[in-house]
Amino acid sequence: MRVAIAGVTGAVGEEFLRVLEKRNFPVSELRPLASARSAGKTIQFRGKEYTVGELRSDSFKGMDLALFSAGGSVSRAFRQAVVESGAVMVDNSSAFRMDPDVPLVVPEINPADIKIHKGVIANPNCSTIILLMAVYPVMQLAKVSKIIVSTYQASSGAGAQAMQELESQARQHLSGEKMESRIFPFPLAFNAFSHNSAMDVVSGLNQEEEKMVKETYKILHSDSMDIQATCVRIGTLRAHAESIYLETDRELSREEITAALQHFPGVQVEDDRKSNRFPMPLVASGQDDVFVGRIRSGKSKSGQAFVNLFCCGDQILKGAALNAVQIAEKL
Amino acid sequence: MRVAIAGVTGAVGEEFLRVLEKRNFPVSELRPLASARSAGKTIQFRGKEYTVGELRSDSFKGMDLALFSAGGSVSRAFRQAVVESGAVMVDNSSAFRMDPDVPLVVPEINPADIKIHKGVIANPNCSTIILLMAVYPVMQLAKVSKIIVSTYQASSGAGAQAMQELESQARQHLSGEKMESRIFPFPLAFNAFSHNSAMDVVSGLNQEEEKMVKETYKILHSDSMDIQATCVRIGTLRAHAESIYLETDRELSREEITAALQHFPGVQVEDDRKSNRFPMPLVASGQDDVFVGRIRSGKSKSGQAFVNLFCCGDQILKGAALNAVQIAEKL
Numbered sequence: 117m118r119v120a121i122a123g124v125t126g127a128v129g130e131e132f133l134r135v136l137e138k139r140n141f142p143v144s145e146l147r148p149l150a151s152a153r154s155a156g157k158t159i160q161f162r163g164k165e166y167t168v169g170e171l172r173s174d175s176f177k178g179m180d181l182a183l184f185s186a187g188g189s190v191s192r193a194f195r196q197a198v199v200e201s202g203a204v205m206v207d208n209s210s211a212f213r214m215d216p217d218v219p220l221v222v223p224e225i226n227p228a229d230i231k232i233h234k235g236v237i238a239n240p241n242c243s244t245i246i247l248l249m250a251v252y253p254v255m256q257l258a259k260v261s262k263i264i265v266s267t268y269q270a271s272s273g274a275g276a277q278a279m280q281e282l283e284s285q286a287r288q289h290l291s292g293e294k295m296e297s298r299i300f301p302f303p304l305a306f307n308a309f310s311h312n313s314a315m316d317v318v319s320g321l322n323q324e325e326e327k328m329v330k331e332t333y334k335i336l337h338s339d340s341m342d343i344q345a346t347c348v349r350i351g352t353l354r355a356h357a358e359s360i361y362l363e364t365d366r367e368l369s370r371e372e373i374t375a376a377l378q379h380f381p382g383v384q385v386e387d388d389r390k391s392n393r394f395p396m397p398l399v400a401s402g403q404d405d406v407f408v409g410r411i412r413s414g415k416s417k418s419g420q421a422f423v424n425l426f427c428c429g430d431q432i433l434k435g436a437a438l439n440a441v442q443i444a445e446k447l
Numbered sequence: 448m449r450v451a452i453a454g455v456t457g458a459v460g461e462e463f464l465r466v467l468e469k470r471n472f473p474v475s476e477l478r479p480l481a482s483a484r485s486a487g488k489t490i491q492f493r494g495k496e497y498t499v500g501e502l503r504s505d506s507f508k509g510m511d512l513a514l515f516s517a518g519g520s521v522s523r524a525f526r527q528a529v530v531e532s533g534a535v536m537v538d539n540s541s542a543f544r545m546d547p548d549v550p551l552v553v554p555e556i557n558p559a560d561i562k563i564h565k566g567v568i569a570n571p572n573c574s575t576i577i578l579l580m581a582v583y584p585v586m587q588l589a590k591v592s593k594i595i596v597s598t599y600q601a602s603s604g605a606g607a608q609a610m611q612e613l614e615s616q617a618r619q620h621l622s623g624e625k626m627e628s629r630i631f632p633f634p635l636a637f638n639a640f641s642h643n644s645a646m647d648v649v650s651g652l653n654q655e656e657e658k659m660v661k662e663t664y665k666i667l668h669s670d671s672m673d674i675q676a677t678c679v680r681i682g683t684l685r686a687h688a689e690s691i692y693l694e695t696d697r698e699l700s701r702e703e704i705t706a707a708l709q710h711f712p713g714v715q716v717e718d719d720r721k722s723n724r725f726p727m728p729l730v731a732s733g734q735d736d737v738f739v740g741r742i743r744s745g746k747s748k749s750g751q752a753f754v755n756l757f758c759c760g761d762q763i764l765k766g767a768a769l770n771a772v773q774i775a776e777k778l
Contacts, residue, residue: 143673152602157554187612213635224771255516261749262747262749264595264692266597266690268599268639268679268681277719282637283621286617286621286636286637287621290617290618290621292672301723302727302729303729304727305617306613306617306682306683306684306729307729308471308599308683308688308723308727308728309727310723310741310757311738312723315720315721315723317530317720319741319743320701320720320741320743321743322723332523338750339748340750341748342747342749342751343502344667344747344755346690346691346741346752346755346757347684348599348688348690349601349680349743349758350639350682351682351683352637352638352682353636357598357679359677359679359690361595361675361677361692364467370651377664389646389648389651390646390648391645392632392638392645392646394641396633396638396640397635397637397638397639398633398637398638409641410641410651410677411651412650412651412652416593417670417671417672417673418592418593418673418676420673422675424675425676426641426679
């Protein structure tokens with residue numbers, strides 16, 4: 117396949133290259149692209165050096181696949197050019213996720229949706245993908261009526277510069293200097309704050325939370341579940357964690373939940389109560405799989421069956437680049 | 448009052464001194480105490496230097512109040528000596544919290560319980576206090592049937608050395624060195640992990656989570672609520688955050704919840720949707736009040752009334768030293 121990558125110099129773009137290499141994706145031609153500001157830089161792919169080209173409407177001629185991770189406005193600006201060139205766009209931005217003509221796909225969950233694409237397939241938001249990788253296996257065992265989720269999100273969700281900012285802030289704090297924030301609205305080092313995406317002042321939900329709800333409904337083809345999400349950034353670099361509470365229509369044992377998770381591709385169970393070892397961002401970083409643990413289930417005082425989970429996944433990999441390449445593989 | 452402080456050289460012990468000073472607590476005599484290892488050190492109180500004495504069974508003669516924060520085993524070892532001396536022990540450890548003869552008190556919530564003490568009053572666990580400061584005002588508006596809480600807990604809960612360890616680890620990471628963990632089982636810098644207290648391998652709950660449930664029932668004199676807690680440490684220094692979901696027996700408006708929280712002593716509402724400003728550990732650090740925000744309420748798809756909150760409180764102050772001194776003030 118002839119593959120164009122738009123936004124190749126960003127945190128996710130760089131990871132597209134590594135994932136394509138690692139998975140031996142059949143790339144017959146690679147066209148690395150970025151904004152005029154980053155064009156001219158060089159990148160490495162399979163031991164060969166490539167010069168990054170400027171992203172333009174004629175960049176996609178002769179391409180089969182266009183992986184996009186350059187922000188929603190860039191995806192919107194080039195959608196028509198990509199589709200007209202005959203390439204399929206797999207887009208990591210939020211631009212088209214809720215577009216009824218655009219499938220929103222987690223390949224382990226709704227691969228069949230890929231078929232209905234009209235030239236564009238959207239990659240879900242990182243926190244949605246990681247949530248559903250943990251919850252979907254449980255949904256194979258019982259009807260889930262409620263999801264209450266609180267996130268512990270890494271700086272990488274705001275890009276490579278945000279990761280650098282977190283480290284700079286930590287350095288500043290440790291030398292007794294004032295922490296400087298340019299990407300984030302507040303210092304993230306030694307801190308936590310409500311997710312910095314724009315907030316709907318009426319609903320009180322930020323966009324990250326809205327995405328978690330709406331994208332989940334679209335991926336599952338059902339909006340029957342109650343979902344309450346609280347999205348929070350913490351001072352980690354590249355793996356998101358999520359604390360998840362589910363209500364189910366029958367009581368599930370820890371054993372059957374564990375088995376369902378273990379058999380699900382892309383999930384690893386880490387649930388060692390004796391040694392207190394559970395999913396951690398540092399361990400999930402750089403890993404393809406989503407780690408799930410703290411599996412607790414039972415019936416509440418009121419008789420409601422519930423399941424608690426804690427999961428961690430690499431925000432740049434399964435949360436972005438890996439999931440997009442998996443979509444391309446299914447094409 | 449003649450005041451002894453056991454564990455005066457620890458993170459909470461040091462804060463006892465600052466809180467007594469700040470609140471002009473009537474101290475006619477101060478007796479700073481610690482283990483043999485720390486005895487002989489000096490501390491400052493109201494501009495005067497004191498030498499730390501060794502904690503012994505005869506340390507409490509002539510004292511009226513003994514503030515303890517030296518771990519559960521120390522509290523257990525000296526309970527009888529304190530009670531026999533005629534002093535009242537206000538204990539920050541978990542040793543006696545579930546003892547039916549020992550009141551467990553958050554002064555804003557159940558001050559009347561202090562009266563039934565038999566020489567010992569227990570200070571609840573930090574995460575319980577901070578949870579209830581946010582939830583109790585809502586309970587004045589409606590019956591709360593369910594609490595789902597996920598915590599974002601600071602290193603200070605494991606003591607002053609743990610705070611230093613977090614900073615050392617951050618330094619190590621930033622210089623490309625391996626992070627060393629002595630107090631915590633895993634690196635906390637740029638990471639998060641399931642709370643490091645001992646875990647019941649059958650229930651899958653760690654002690655921090657068990658405390659949140661059992662202490663809440665005791666403080667509220669009711670165990671009718673469903674409580675699901677997931678306790679997590681993140682790389683912050685001294686303020687805990689908690690993401691809280693409540694179910695109530697009637698739908699509450701954001702306005703009435705806000706008003707109830709604003710009128711509750713010791714709580715500050717920080718809920719500015721327009722500027723995306725909500726409670727943050729860095730801002731809550733060193734503050735007496737518990738900050739509450741992200742107030743969202745409504746009815747779910749299934750018709751269940753709910754309230755979401757996000758709160759932050761200084762673990763060493765309201766989570767420990769301040770609450771203990773407030774108990775002493777009520778005595």
